[in-house]
Amino acid sequence: MNNIPHIPVLLDEVLxxxxxxxxxxxxxxxxxxxGHSE
Known part of the structure; x- marks a missing residue:
């Protein structure tokens, strides 16, 4: 897994x-x- 934080793709639509x-x-x-959490 990489260390890149989540980047929301629908932020404007949700807001x-x-x-x-x-x-x-x-x-x-x-x-x-x-990502997937355990």
Whole structure:
């Protein structure tokens, strides 16, 4: 496995989807740089 962190490819689309929500908490539960975790 390389040491390159996860690079989100749909970041703008996800942020656009959340832009209509006025309040709340958002949690990124990505594990292992978005690779397979054991």
């Amino acid at each position: 656009d989807g959340f832009s209509t929500i006025k309040e709340g908490y958002f949690v990124d539960c990505t594990l292992g740089y978005a």
